[in-house]
Amino acid sequence: MTQTRRAAIIGGNRIPFARQNGAYARASDQDMLTATLEGLVARYGLAGERMGEVVAGAVLKHSRDFNLTRETVLGSSLSPATPAYDVQQACGTGLEAAILVANKIALGQVESGIAGGVDTASDAPIAVSEGLRETLLKLNRAKTPQERAKAALGLRPGHLLPAIPQNVEPRTGLSMGEHMAQTAERWGITREAMDELAVASHQNLARAYDEGFFDDLMTSYMGLSKDANLRPDSSLEKLAKLKPVFGDREHGTMTAGNSTPLTDGASLVLLGSDEWAAEHSLPVLAHLVDAETAAVDYVHGDEGLLMAPAYALPRVLERNNMRLQDFDFLEIHEAFAATVLSTLKAWEDEEFCRERLGLDQPIGAIDRSRLNVNGSSLAAGHPFAATGGRIVASLAKMLHAKGKGSRGLISICAAGGQGVMAILEAA
Amino acid sequence: MGDTYSQIVNSGLGKQVAGTLGLPRPSRLRRYTPGGTLIDGPVLVGGHGDAPLAARVRTLLGERGVAVAEAPAADAPSEETLSAVVADLSQVQSPEDLESLRALVGPALKRLGPSSRVVIIGAAPEQATGAAQRAARRALKGITRSIGKEMRAGGTANLVLVADGAIDNADAAVEFLLSGRSAYVSGQVVRVGAGHPSPAADPARPLAGKVAVVTGAARGIGAAIAEVLSRDGATVVCVDIPAAGDALAGVANKVGGTALQADVTAADAGSRILEHCRSRHGGLDIVVHNAGITRDKLLANTDADRWATVVDVNLGSILRMNETLLSDEGIREGGHMVLVSSIAGIAGNRGQANYAASKAGVIGLVDALAADEGVCARGITVNAVAPGFIETEMTGKIPLATREMGRRVNSLAQGGLPVDVAETIAWLSQDANAGVTGNVIRVCGQSLLGA
Ligand SMILES: NC(=O)c1ccc[n+]([C@@H]2O[C@H](COP(=O)([O-])OP(=O)(O)OC[C@H]3O[C@@H](n4cnc5c(N)ncnc54)[C@H](O)[C@@H]3O)[C@@H](O)[C@H]2O)c1
Numbered sequence: 001m002t003q004t005r006r007a008a009i010i011g012g013n014r015i016p017f018a019r020q021n022g023a024y025a026r027a028s029d030q031d032m033l034t035a036t037l038e039g040l041v042a043r044y045g046l047a048g049e050r051m052g053e054v055v056a057g058a059v060l061k062h063s064r065d066f067n068l069t070r071e072t073v074l075g076s077s078l079s080p081a082t083p084a085y086d087v088q089q090a091c092g093t094g095l096e097a098a099i100l101v102a103n104k105i106a107l108g109q110v111e112s113g114i115a116g117g118v119d120t121a122s123d124a125p126i127a128v129s130e131g132l133r134e135t136l137l138k139l140n141r142a143k144t145p146q147e148r149a150k151a152a153l154g155l156r157p158g159h160l161l162p163a164i165p166q167n168v169e170p171r172t173g174l175s176m177g178e179h180m181a182q183t184a185e186r187w188g189i190t191r192e193a194m195d196e197l198a199v200a201s202h203q204n205l206a207r208a209y210d211e212g213f214f215d216d217l218m219t220s221y222m223g224l225s226k227d228a229n230l231r232p233d234s235s236l237e238k239l240a241k242l243k244p245v246f247g248d249r250e251h252g253t254m255t256a257g258n259s260t261p262l263t264d265g266a267s268l269v270l271l272g273s274d275e276w277a278a279e280h281s282l283p284v285l286a287h288l289v290d291a292e293t294a295a296v297d298y299v300h301g302d303e304g305l306l307m308a309p310a311y312a313l314p315r316v317l318e319r320n321n322m323r324l325q326d327f328d329f330l331e332i333h334e335a336f337a338a339t340v341l342s343t344l345k346a347w348e349d350e351e352f353c354r355e356r357l358g359l360d361q362p363i364g365a366i367d368r369s370r371l372n373v374n375g376s377s378l379a380a381g382h383p384f385a386a387t388g389g390r391i392v393a394s395l396a397k398m399l400h401a402k403g404k405g406s407r408g409l410i411s412i413c414a415a416g417g418q419g420v421m422a423i424l425e426a427a
Numbered sequence: 428m429g430d431t432y433s434q435i436v437n438s439g440l441g442k443q444v445a446g447t448l449g450l451p452r453p454s455r456l457r458r459y460t461p462g463g464t465l466i467d468g469p470v471l472v473g474g475h476g477d478a479p480l481a482a483r484v485r486t487l488l489g490e491r492g493v494a495v496a497e498a499p500a501a502d503a504p505s506e507e508t509l510s511a512v513v514a515d516l517s518q519v520q521s522p523e524d525l526e527s528l529r530a531l532v533g534p535a536l537k538r539l540g541p542s543s544r545v546v547i548i549g550a551a552p553e554q555a556t557g558a559a560q561r562a563a564r565r566a567l568k569g570i571t572r573s574i575g576k577e578m579r580a581g582g583t584a585n586l587v588l589v590a591d592g593a594i595d596n597a598d599a600a601v602e603f604l605l606s607g608r609s610a611y612v613s614g615q616v617v618r619v620g621a622g623h624p625s626p627a628a629d630p631a632r633p634l635a636g637k638v639a640v641v642t643g644a645a646r647g648i649g650a651a652i653a654e655v656l657s658r659d660g661a662t663v664v665c666v667d668i669p670a671a672g673d674a675l676a677g678v679a680n681k682v683g684g685t686a687l688q689a690d691v692t693a694a695d696a697g698s699r700i701l702e703h704c705r706s707r708h709g710g711l712d713i714v715v716h717n718a719g720i721t722r723d724k725l726l727a728n729t730d731a732d733r734w735a736t737v738v739d740v741n742l743g744s745i746l747r748m749n750e751t752l753l754s755d756e757g758i759r760e761g762g763h764m765v766l767v768s769s770i771a772g773i774a775g776n777r778g779q780a781n782y783a784a785s786k787a788g789v790i791g792l793v794d795a796l797a798a799d800e801g802v803c804a805r806g807i808t809v810n811a812v813a814p815g816f817i818e819t820e821m822t823g824k825i826p827l828a829t830r831e832m833g834r835r836v837n838s839l840a841q842g843g844l845p846v847d848v849a850e851t852i853a854w855l856s857q858d859a860n861a862g863v864t865g866n867v868i869r870v871c872g873q874s875l876l877g878a
Contacts, residue, residue, distance in 0.1 A: 225669055281708070282707070
């Protein structure tokens with residue numbers, strides 16, 4: 001196999017995103033991913049179809065969900081002969097899954113695939129404490145009643161406290177918000193700029209709903225038919241009233257209004273070769289042109305946790321002989337308003353571009369009217385592994401409407417100092 | 428949706444009590460199963476004069492492997508149980524000729540088994556050549572409806588009126604009325620006219636190769652329509668509002684069709700539906716306008732919004748979508764459209780003036796479209812079904828006493844099932860039925876309302 005081809009993005013589906021402990025409080029990852037898959041199968045008439053593969057993942061995952069995606073396929077209307085596997089790359093999971101499937105399609109190893117992710121912040125896995133875990137394992141290994149009694153005696157009351165998963169970086173002990181606050185300060189991002197971005201996100205998402213943009217991108221679930229976090233009447237005045245929640249609690253800039261809340265939800269993207277799409281009378285909205293994942297040393301090095309996309313960009317631009325300004329649409333995941341603004345500022349900064357990215361020229365400013373035009377995570381919410389699928393499907397639809405040859409860039413930052421980027425081109 | 432009453436009165440003790448009190452005891456209706464026999468014969472076939480349609484019916488029954496019984500001589504009455512009587516009265520000239528009907532059907536009624544059928548065939552009264560002939564032809568309607576009320580144990584009686592020169596087009600109607608597909612259809616008149624019916628290559632899959640759209644398909648009657656159309660061979664596009672998306676996906680996946688989330692009141696609903704059918708399924712043959720809502724309130728208390736919403740979802744949206752769906756690029760030649768009306772649109776209903784307006788309007792729309800030159804030239808049939816009391820989530824929410832009333836005030840003494848409405852719609856969507864257009868078929872068990 002020497003020739004490769006570009007994988008087609010045919011469409012997608014997601015369920016509305018719910019706030020933590022909201023509408024989906026009792027739904028598991030598998031429930032949500034199955035509902036999302038069923039909606040996708042129905043939209044594209046895939047009942048009984050054997051797909052090349054289904055790839056998805058979750059960031060917050062129970063150990064019993066070791067085969068989450070395959071179990072989801074088995075509970076769906078797809079042919080049970082469809083293979084599946086899980087991936088996990090923090091918030092990059094969904095996009096990375098799409099890239100993996102696209103690459104197999106590009107190589108001709110599969111003709112079709114479904115990629116995405118799911119996350120629940122409500123039905124989160126709770127682990128037993130290390131002490132209890134060790135005691136239980138000892139008990140399990142014990143053969144005689146005496147050994148068992150001895151093992152059981154090792155139990156201490158403190159062992160019974162559960163370990164609840166936390167949104168902190170294991171190597172720094174800092175939450176993502178605290179990391180972000182440091183980066184925002186370094187780049188001098190103002191509270192006003194953050195709030196403006198948040199308001200734009202809500203207004204854009206609300207307009208997209210009004211225009212019916214999501215009618216063929218979403219399937220209602222458990223009584224929700226719109227993202228629960230969306231505040232169409234959000235305004236600078238309202239956001240200005242909120243207290244900082246990260247960094248300096250007095251004079252800080254990051255509030256609950258310009259940071260994404262914990263969210264539950266799932267999304268999936270349908271990919272295939274052009275031939276497969278034609279055989280199934282399915283539309284090709286866009287092709288995946290290229291992708292790049294970068295990582296930064298935020299532990300010992302002098303770089304922000306969520307700044308990796310800034311490094312991915314010059315590499316992928318050079319490979320494709322493009323400028324940032326060539327893109328018709330830019331989808332920069334709004335982990336925090338400050339993430340987007342710090343990244344944009346870094347690309348405009350001559351010193352950063354020279355010293356850190358090794359460029360002669362700064363990458364430059366963007367036309368903000370091309371940024372997150374139908375809203376992003378600040379308004380929709382951000383169930384970690386579900387964000388990539390949300391963006392890929394929406395961007396493919398926007399590009400298709402814009403016209404053949406138009407291009408869009410996706411940038412998603414992820415825990416562990418990583419960033420995933422992809423370029424789509426309208427078919 | 429358990430019909431507790433039916434269960435109780437059909438239990439041992441219940442039967443006794445119900446018998447003593449003279450309460451109605453609803454029977455279990457014979458319903459269609461794919462691959463089953465048309466009807467478990469024998470069927471008595473006769474008529475007046477040379478009864479040309481009776482001859483056709485005998486041929487049809489022969490093809491379907493159903494035994495035909497001949498009318499016994501008056502001095503040698505037969506005891507054999509019959510499954511149906513088909514009486515061809517198309518040749519009656521005057522009221523005296525109706526005696527042929529009495530003589531054939533009257534004695535046979537006592538010999539009918541459960542879920543039996545009486546099918547009367549007549550000629551169109553408006554095409555009669557004289558007063559006596561017209562009166563006699565018109566009389567058949569009254570007779571049929573009376574027989575419907577006399578039928579026992581889930582039996583039905585219906586009338587097929589055949590227009591001049593359409594004698595070849597009535598087979599599909601007779602077959603439907605004999606079959607389990609028409610379980611909850613009684614006291615109805617099916618008018619058969621011109622057209623070019625083509626019998627199905629495979630009678631078990633009369634809609635094979637067809638592309639059908641069902642609006643309001645996420646639940647209730649719409650979901651049943653999608654299932655029956657798919658069972659009969661069609662590829663089904665299931666349409667419902669985005670808020671019903673998860674249920675809609677379930678239906679679409681069950682029937683192996685596709686889901687299209689669209690509000691039928693949206694300006695672009697028609698074009699989105701058509702675009703979907705053409706690009707994804709290569710065209711469009713059948714449209715079922717089923718989506719509907721109620722916003723009940725006495726007219727005295729109905730505000731403009733309550734009024735407009737119901738009229739627009741149930742009627743206005745159909746008019747708008749049809750501009751696209753019935754355009755030259757829309758439903759293919761020889762295709763079919765079925766609109767879902769309601770007996771409330773015929774009888775009216777207290778607290779449902781807005782709903783009745785929309786559902787009566789649907790009937791007017793069928794009248795207009797069936798007479799439309801363009802629609803006729805392209806051989807597209809347009810009909811309505813008017814369901815009576817159908818056991819759905821919607822009717823399940825009606826208070827118990829009212830619900831019991833609704834269920835019982837019909838000749839079959841029970842509510843219908845969504846599948847009963849769906850079967851009638853699927854039949855109206857068959858190419859074999861090309862001679863049936865402009866009809867309003869009630870699926871109401873011969874409800875007393877609006878009768
Ligand atoms: N149930 C009965 O006894 C009965 C009797 C007579 C007539 N009907 C008619 O039959 C049809 C189906 O009734 P049902 O009992 O299944 O009702 P239902 O309420 O269970 O289902 C109606 C479906 O239509 C959908 N719908 C509503 N508004 C829509 C819109 N704007 N766009 C797209 N879809 C929309 C709903 O989401 C729902 O899925 C209706 O037209 C109703 O008026 C029902």
